[in-house]
Amino acid sequence: xxxxxxxxxxxxxxxxxxxxxxxxxxxxxxxxxxxxxxxxxxxxxxxxxxxxxxxxxxxxxxxxxxxxxxxxxxxxxxxxxxxxxxxxxxxxxxxxxxxxxxxxxxxxxxxxxxxxxxxxxxxxxxxxxxxxxxxxxxxxxxxxxxxxxxxxxxxxxxxxxxxxxxxxxxxxxxxxxxxxxxxxxxxxxxxxxxxxxxxxxxxxxxxxxxxxxxxxxxxxxxxxxxxxxxxxxxxxxxxxxxxxxxxxxxxxxxxxxxxxxxxxxxxxxxxxxxxxxxxxxxxxxxxxxxxxxxxxxxxxxxxxxxxxxxxxxxxxxxxxxxxxxx
Numbered sequence: 001x002x003x004x005x006x007x008x009x010x011x012x013x014x015x016x017x018x019x020x021x022x023x024x025x026x027x028x029x030x031x032x033x034x035x036x037x038x039x040x041x042x043x044x045x046x047x048x049x050x051x052x053x054x055x056x057x058x059x060x061x062x063x064x065x066x067x068x069x070x071x072x073x074x075x076x077x078x079x080x081x082x083x084x085x086x087x088x089x090x091x092x093x094x095x096x097x098x099x100x101x102x103x104x105x106x107x108x109x110x111x112x113x114x115x116x117x118x119x120x121x122x123x124x125x126x127x128x129x130x131x132x133x134x135x136x137x138x139x140x141x142x143x144x145x146x147x148x149x150x151x152x153x154x155x156x157x158x159x160x161x162x163x164x165x166x167x168x169x170x171x172x173x174x175x176x177x178x179x180x181x182x183x184x185x186x187x188x189x190x191x192x193x194x195x196x197x198x199x200x201x202x203x204x205x206x207x208x209x210x211x212x213x214x215x216x217x218x219x220x221x222x223x224x225x226x227x228x229x230x231x232x233x234x235x236x237x238x239x240x241x242x243x244x245x246x247x248x249x250x251x252x253x254x255x256x257x258x259x260x261x262x263x264x265x266x267x268x269x270x271x272x273x274x275x276x277x278x279x280x281x282x283x284x285x286x287x288x289x290x291x292x293x294x295x296x297x298x299x300x301x302x303x304x305x306x307x308x309x310x311x312x313x314x315x316x317x318x319x320x321x322x323x324x325x326x
Contacts, residue, residue, distance in 0.1 A: 001323055001326065002090070002091065002092045002322070002323065002326035003043075003090075003091045003092070004042050004091070004092050004094055004319055004322060004323065005042070005043060005044075005045070005086045005091040005092065005093050005094065006039075006042050006043065006044040006045070006094050006096060007044075007045055007046075007047060007082055007083065007086065007093050007094070007095050007096070008024045008044055008045070008046045008047065008096045009046075009047045009049065009075075009079060009095060009096070009097045009098060009102045009105070009106075010022075010023065010024055010025075010046070010049055010051075010096075010097075010098045011047075011049040011050065011051060011075055011097070011098045011099065011101070011102055012049075012051060012054070012098040012099045013049070013050050013051060013053050013054060013067075013068045013071050013072060013075070013099075013101070013141070014067075014068070014072065014099045014100070014101025014102070014140060014141035014142035014144075015098070015099035015101070015140060015142045015263050016138055016140040016142075016263070017263040017264075017297065017300070018054070018299070019263070019297040019298065019299035019300060020098040020099040020263055020294075020295055020296070020297050021049065021051055021098045022296075022297065022298050022299065023096060023097065023098050023293075023294065023295070023296040023297070023298075023308075024096040024098075025298075026261075026296050026298040026305055026307075026308035027096060027293075027296060027308045027311055027312045027315065029305060029308065030305055030308045030309040030311070030312040031312050033305075033309075034309070034312070036312075036316070038312075038315075038316055038319075042094075042319070045082060047075070047078045047079055047082050048078055049075065049098070050068070050071035050072070050074060050075050053068045053071045054068075059071075060139070062170060063133075063139075063168070063170055063171040063174065064139050064171075065133035065134075065136055065139050065165050065167045065168075065171050066133040066136070066139060066141055066144070066167075066171050066174065066175060067139045067140060067141060068141070069133075069141065069171065069174040069175070069178065070174055072101060072141055072178060073174055073177055073178050073181060075102075075105060076104065076105035076108055076178060076181040076182070077181055077182075078105075079102065079105030079106060079108070079109055080105060080108045080109040080112050080181060080182035081109075082109065083095070083105075083106055083108075083109025083110060083112070083113065083290065084109045084110075084112040084113040084182070087109070087110065087113035087114070087289060087290070088113055092289065092290070092291075092322055092326065093106075093109075093289075093290050093291075094290075094291050094292070094293075094315070094318075094319065094322070095290070095291070095292040095293070095294075096293055096294075096315075097292055097293065097294035097295075098294070098295075099142040099263065099294065099295060100125070100127075100129055100142045100145055100247075100249055100294050100295055101141040101142040101144065101145055102145075102292075102294060103129070103145040103146075103149075103247050103292060103294065104144070104145035104146075104148040104149055104178070105181070105182075106245065106247075106290060106292055107119070107121065107145070107149045107187050107188065107245055108149070108181050108182030108183055108187060109182060109290075110187075110243065110245050110289065110290050111182060111183035111187045112182040112183050114242070114243055114289075115183055117241075117242035117243045118192065118240070118241045118242045118243070119187060119188045119192065119241060119242070119243055119244070119245065120188070120192040120193075120194070120238035120241035120243070120244040120245070120287070121146075121149070121188050121192065121193045121194070121244070121245050121246075121247070122194050122196065122234060122238075122244060122245070122246045122247070122282060123146065123193060123194065123195050123196070123198075123247055124196045124197055124246070124247065124248045124249060124252045124270075124275065124278075125195065125196075125197060125198065125247070125248075125249040125251065125252050126197055126198065126199050126200045126249070126251045126252050126264070126266040126269060127143065127198070127200050127201055127249070127251065127264065127266075128146065128195065128198055128201040128205040128208075128209065129142070129143050129144065129145050129146045129147070130144075130146045130147050130150070130152065130201070130204075130205040130208050130209070131143040131144045131147050131202070131204065131205065132144060132147040132148075132152045132153060132154075132156070132157075132175070133165060133167045133171050133172070133175055134152075134153060134154045134156075134157050134164035134165050134167065135147075135152075135157055135162075135164065135165065135202070135204040135205075136165065137202060142263070142295075146193065148178055148179055149186065149187045149188050150186050150187070150188055150189070150190060150193070151179050151185035151186030151187070152208070153175070153179075156208065157204060159211070160204075160207040160208075160211055162203075162204060162207065190208070190212035190213075190214050191212070191213065191214070192238060192241050193214050193215075194214075194215045194216075194217070194234050194237055194238065195209070195214065195215065195216040195217065196217050196222060196230070196234070196252070196270075196278065197217075197218070197219055197222075197252035197269055197270050198216050198217075198218065199218065199219065199266055199268065199269070200264070200266045215234070215237050217230060217233075217234070219268060219269060219270055222270075222274070222278070223274070227274045227275075227277040227278040227281075228277055228278070228280070228281050230278060231277075231278045231279075231280075231281035231282050232281060234282065235281070235282065235285055238287075241287065242287065243287055243288075243289045244282075244285065244287045244288045244289065245288075245289065245290045245291075245292070246279070246282060246283070246288055246290070246291050246292070247291075247292040247294065248275065248279075248291070248292065248293050248294070248314065248318075249262075249294050249295045250262050250293070250294070250295050250296050250307055250310070250311050251263070251264050251265055251266055251269070251295055252269055252270050252275070253269050253270050253271070253272065253275070253307075253310065254267060254268060254269035254270060254271060255267055255269065256268075257269075257271060258272065258306060258307055258310050259301050259302060259303040259306040259307045259310075260300055260301065260302055260307075261296060261297055261298055261300050261301030261302075261303070261305070261306060261307025261308065262295045262296060262297050262300065262307060263295055263297050263300065264295075265300075272310050272313065272314065275314050276313075276314055276317045276318075279314070279317065279318050279321065280317070280321050283318055283321035283322050283325065284321060284324075284325045285325075286325060286326060288322075291318055291322065293311055293314070293315055296308050296311050
């Protein structure tokens with residue numbers, strides 16, 4: 001049986017709202033309150049973050065279209081080293097991430113470990129996170145991990161007849177660096193990215209999704225077909241890839257049913273049992289080599305720690321499936 005390695009990356013420098021760095025702690029509290037020994041069973045390593053940069057507001061002005069990008073480059077290099085090391089030893093990395101910008105580093109780590117393998121991505125999220133400095137409305141890098149992983153730039157916007165943001169040289173130079181951390185850009189092709197639960201995205205991202213025929217499965221579509229059937233459809237779409245990375249952003253959940261304990265909650269989302277059913281099929285495929293949970297923010301949870309409790313139950317179920325099929 002494969003050994004699960006928990007990797008904690010409590011970074012929140014990519015977010016627009018503070019608190020995502022408490023994600024792992026909130027999930028651990030949920031486990032303790034449930035008297036569950038999950039975190040005693042699985043080894044955990046921590047990747048050093050760059051959250052001290054949040055206390056220097058001048059950094060936002062230096063690279064306003066990619067806030068704190070220099071710190072993100074350093075963070076990505078550390079994530080790549082740890083994820084690649086875990087995969088290289090034959091273990092299965094389960095990432096507990098702060099904000100979703102971490103995902104770009106995780107993907108880079110997977111490609112660093114398997115440079116000759118074709119990567120597929122299953123993106124369970126309310127948001128597409130396909131932005132770049134050339135498209136971002138906010139400059140927050142938690143909206144850019146897929147843009148980084150797909151190697152998008154100004155030309156990606158121009159091809160759809162959209163005018164790109166004018167970015168400064170420091171931003172441009174660091175964007176070129178971060179796209180290639182761990183492995184040359186791009187890490188993944190648009191046809192090998194599948195979205196589940198997507199329902200809040202900008203015009204630029206919509207053009208990318210439709211222009212490149214990326215598979216986007218909405219909540220109601222998945223609910224109508226059934227989540228196990230939907231999962232099989234996703235795996236059929238990715239049948240030609242060699243390895244698969246799965247990320248689960250808790251804002252894919254219905255905030256009005258679960259809680260608002262995440263940075264960018266969106267109503268009309270997924271239910272806990274639906275995510276568990278979907279992942280039970282996805283994680284049975286041995287092509288899946290990495291799983292990530294991200295964006296729990298207990299400071300925003302009006303129901304105390306309900307979002308983290310929900311995320312923990314999903315994490316525990318996912319871990320059982322990872323072990324059962326490997």
